[in-house]
Amino acid sequence: MRWDSEMTALAAGVLAVLVVATVAGFVLRRLAKSDSARASLDNLNQRTASWWVMSAIFALSAAVGQTGTMVLFGLISFFALREFLTLTPTRRSDHRAMLLAFFVVTPLQYFLLGIEWYGMFSIFIPVYVFLLVPISSALKGDVERFLERTSEIQWGLMVCVFTISHAPALLTLKLPGYDGENAKLLAYLVIVVQASDVLQYIFGKTFGRHKVAPRISPNKTWEGLIGGAAGAALIGTGLWWITPFAVWESLIFSLVIVIMGFFGGLTMSAIKRDRGVKDFGTLIEGHGGMMDRIDSLSFAAPIFFHLTRYYFEGARAFPFSLGP
Amino acid sequence: MIAGDPNARAQEDVTAAKPRGPRLDPFDAVLVFLIRLFCGTTSRFLCNVDDSKPRVYFANHSSLLDFLVIWAVLPPAQRAITRPAAARDYWAANPIRRFFAVTVFKATLIERRHPSQEHNPLQDMLQVLDEGRSLIIFPEGTRGSGEEMGKFQSGLFHVCRERPAVEAIPIYLDNLSRILPKGEVFPLPLLSRVVFGPPISLQPGESRDQFLGRAQLAVAALETA
Numbered sequence: 001m002r003w004d005s006e007m008t009a010l011a012a013g014v015l016a017v018l019v020v021a022t023v024a025g026f027v028l029r030r031l032a033k034s035d036s037a038r039a040s041l042d043n044l045n046q047r048t049a050s051w052w053v054m055s056a057i058f059a060l061s062a063a064v065g066q067t068g069t070m071v072l073f074g075l076i077s078f079f080a081l082r083e084f085l086t087l088t089p090t091r092r093s094d095h096r097a098m099l100l101a102f103f104v105v106t107p108l109q110y111f112l113l114g115i116e117w118y119g120m121f122s123i124f125i126p127v128y129v130f131l132l133v134p135i136s137s138a139l140k141g142d143v144e145r146f147l148e149r150t151s152e153i154q155w156g157l158m159v160c161v162f163t164i165s166h167a168p169a170l171l172t173l174k175l176p177g178y179d180g181e182n183a184k185l186l187a188y189l190v191i192v193v194q195a196s197d198v199l200q201y202i203f204g205k206t207f208g209r210h211k212v213a214p215r216i217s218p219n220k221t222w223e224g225l226i227g228g229a230a231g232a233a234l235i236g237t238g239l240w241w242i243t244p245f246a247v248w249e250s251l252i253f254s255l256v257i258v259i260m261g262f263f264g265g266l267t268m269s270a271i272k273r274d275r276g277v278k279d280f281g282t283l284i285e286g287h288g289g290m291m292d293r294i295d296s297l298s299f300a301a302p303i304f305f306h307l308t309r310y311y312f313e314g315a316r317a318f319p320f321s322l323g324p
Numbered sequence: 325m326i327a328g329d330p331n332a333r334a335q336e337d338v339t340a341a342k343p344r345g346p347r348l349d350p351f352d353a354v355l356v357f358l359i360r361l362f363c364g365t366t367s368r369f370l371c372n373v374d375d376s377k378p379r380v381y382f383a384n385h386s387s388l389l390d391f392l393v394i395w396a397v398l399p400p401a402q403r404a405i406t407r408p409a410a411a412r413d414y415w416a417a418n419p420i421r422r423f424f425a426v427t428v429f430k431a432t433l434i435e436r437r438h439p440s441q442e443h444n445p446l447q448d449m450l451q452v453l454d455e456g457r458s459l460i461i462f463p464e465g466t467r468g469s470g471e472e473m474g475k476f477q478s479g480l481f482h483v484c485r486e487r488p489a490v491e492a493i494p495i496y497l498d499n500l501s502r503i504l505p506k507g508e509v510f511p512l513p514l515l516s517r518v519v520f521g522p523p524i525s526l527q528p529g530e531s532r533d534q535f536l537g538r539a540q541l542a543v544a545a546l547e548t549a
Contacts, residue, residue, distance in 0.1 A: 078513075082364060086515040092469070092505050098512050281515060282366055 006242050010187060014055055021048045040205060047198075050284045054293075058190070062183055066171050067114065069186070073168040074110040079290040080160040080298075081106060083280040087271070088152035093142035097133050097153055105129050106161050113165055116172050125162040130154055159268075159298045160291070166302040173305075175312050178244040188243050189257060189304055192236040193297050196258045197265070200228030217269040220262075229258045244312070256307060257300045264299025268292075352403070359396040363389060363503060364515035367397035370549060371493060371522045374399040378453045379523075380492045381406070382480050384543050385462035386470035386501030389511065391429070394460055394495060397518050406458040409434045409449060411466075434479075436465060446482050453487055463539065470501020473544060476536040484526045484535070491523035494539065496546030519546040 025045040032038045061072035085098060105125065112121040134150045167189060171182045178185075204224025212220045236254020240247045268291065272280065281289020359365070373379060379402070381394060391408040398406055412433040415425035425431040432452050434445045452459050461483075464474035484492050498517035504510075524542050526535055 082513050082515060085512075086364070086499060086502075090502070092502075095502075095505060095508050095512065098514075099510055102513055281364075 004181070006181075006184060010184065010239075010242055011059065014191075018048070018052055018055060021051070046285045047287060050287055054284070062187075066168075066183075069171060069183070070110055070114055070168045073164060074106065076290060076294060077110070077161040077164045078102065078106055079283065080164065080280075080294055081156055083283075083289045083291045084156040084160050085153070087275045087277065087280065088149075088156065089145075090149050090152060091142060091144065093140035094137050094149055094153060096140070097136040100132070100136060101129075101153060101157055101161075105157060109161050109165050110168075113169055113172065118172070121165070121169070125157050129157060133157075163298045163302045164294060166305040167297060169305055170308070173309060173312075175244045175308075181244075184242040185244070185308070188236070188239055189301065190297070191239065192232055192254045192257045193261045193300050195235045196228050196232035196261050197296055198228075199231040200224045200262070200265075203227030203231070213266060213269075216266060216273055220266060220269070225262055229255070229262065232258045249311075253304065253307070257304050260300040260303050261296030264296040267299070268295035356396045356403070359389075359392050362511065362513060363393050363396075363500070364513065365393050365397055365518060366515070367518045367520070368549065369520045370546075371491075371520055373402050373493065373520065376401045376405055376456075377458075378405065378456050378490060379458045380453070380480070380483055380487075380490055381458065381460045381495050381520075382463050382492060382539065382543070383460070383495035383497050384468070384473050385464045385466070386468050386497070386506070387504045388467070389500050389504050389516075390462065390467075390497055391431075391460055393497065393500060393516060393518055395429075402458060405456065406460060407432055407452060408460045409445075409452075409462075411436045432459070445479060446486070449479065449483055450486055453483070453490055459483075463536070467506045468501070470505065473540060476540050478532055478536065480539055481526070481532045481535050488526060492525060492539070493523050494521040494542040494546060495519065496521070496543050496549070498547070519549050521546045521549070 022045075025041060025048050029038065029041045029045060032041055057072065061068040081102065085101070090098065109121070109124055112124055133153050134146075137146065137150055137153075167186060170186045170189065173182060173185070175182070175185075200220075201224070203226075204219055204221045207223040207227065208219075208221035210222045211218065212222055212225060233251060233254045236257065237247060237251040239254075240250035243250055243253075245253060268280075272278065279288030280291035283289045284293055287293050383390060383394060391410075395403060395406060395408070408429060408431045410425045410429075410431035410433055412435050415421045415431065416433055425433065432448055434448055436445065449459055449461070461480060463476035463480045465477045466474070468474050480492070484490075496519045498519070499514055500516050503512050503514050503516060521542055524539060530538075
């Protein structure tokens with residue numbers, strides 16, 4: 001990773017947004033008339049405060065370098081997995097399988113990423129661990145809800161570890177003319193995903209009328225989705241200069257990120273609704289748990305990673321063929 | 325606390341003689357941090373226990389971590405005086421267990437198999453309270469599967485009858501049976517929850533079984549709190 005003038009501009013931009021959000025939140029809170037407006041702004045200000053902390057942690061790990069960033073995402077996966085598996089009704093016989101998930105599979109997935117063994121990185125959980133989990137539970141001889149329990153652990157590992165590990169995996173992509181600049185591609189993904197979350201929340205709170213899926217989430221409205229998606233895609237397009245993309249490519253990629261992010265949030269809400277909880281945890285003030293914060297990233301990261309990979313190594317390098 | 329109750333006055337005297345305020349032990353502070361981090365514990369208090377009065381805490385029991393988690397989420401002043409009641413037959417069975425129970429966690433070892441004059445579980449527990457310390461007891465007597473609570477043993481009833489002025493606080497422990505179930509060695513880093521309910525006390529004319537049934541319901545009711 002290399003720190004260049006674009007990184008400085010990006011960091012300054014993030015800092016400016018945080019300062020503006022903090023000041024605006026403070027002023028609006030002072031001006032708020034109704035109790036519900038005050039409650040909304042308190043929540044918004046809590047979120048802004050958490051954003052300061054999250055940005056600082058992200059900057060710090062980026063400063064340590066590629067390993068620091070991978071360790072950070074490893075920890076994010078670990079904390080998300082503990083929230084996910086806490087909510088799933090596994091049984092005593094799954095104890096060993098879950099120990100493996102936390103202390104062997106999660107570190108190993110990030111280790112494979114660290115040594116850049118791409119082939120193993122991309123099949124370790126979907127193939128090897130996929131088969132290992134039911135074997136481990138079957139050896140215990142407990143048949144009650146077997147398929148359900150096994151799937152829950154497999155799902156936990158897929159959405160908390162496998163998909164999330166594709167975000168730092170962007171650092172390992174070899175893109176023509178973009179050598180040593182990959183940190184900016186990761187920042188791009190995270191900024192577009194999170195901007196989309198924040199803007200959907202703000203547009204939804206302000207203009208939200210028509211619910212997308214009322215049985216899953218009362219907070220997800222068409223107004224929020226369209227406003228948030230358009231806003232985040234605009235931000236993503238405007239950030240084309242930090243990516244290896246042209247302006248129009250950046251528009252398409254940020255749209256893909258935003259749409260996948262939205263469906264990630266929707267899917268995780270369905271799981272939460274089924275389990276009868278509002279949030280996965282209480283780790284981040286105003287945001288709920290880790291999993292509540294990264295649900296959109298979990299769906300956006302692997303798709304963004306693979307599309308970028310195929311696009312540069314396939315379609316763009318060989319414009320007239322369909323694959324590499 | 326009931327005014328004019330001789331027991332109440334006796335306890336106030338005992339606690340007044342002790343140094344007040346939390347004891348700042350760095351070893352305890354590190355232990356508390358590690359327990360809460362590993363067990364991802366959130367706590368909810370439906371009662372006020374932030375002082376140094378002796379109390380009886382009783383909870384559902386499904387894991388060796390149960391006592392540790394309760395101890396770690398207590399307010400510091402209470403934590404400093406709180407001790408677990410541990411089964412002598414389990415915790416004194418070998419030197420390692422004895423070291424943890426007696427030296428590290430300063431547990432009161434209770435005879436649950438063969439009570440005698442010398443090892444009378446009730447007297448041991450009352451003595452702890454009379455020394456101005458709080459007690460954590462698990463009335464089920466042994467660790468359950470975490471799915472259903474076992475029948476409460478009578479120890480809690482006797483303690484509440486002998487020391488009516490001492491608040492008995494029900495506690496519900498959530499998910500610890502999954503973090504470290506009976507028979508497993510390595511704990512899972514899942515999230516846990518501790519709910520402290522409003523105190524209950526023995527009503528006039530209440531029988532042992534009525535009281536124990538009510539105590540068990542008080543714990544169970546906290547599951548959804």
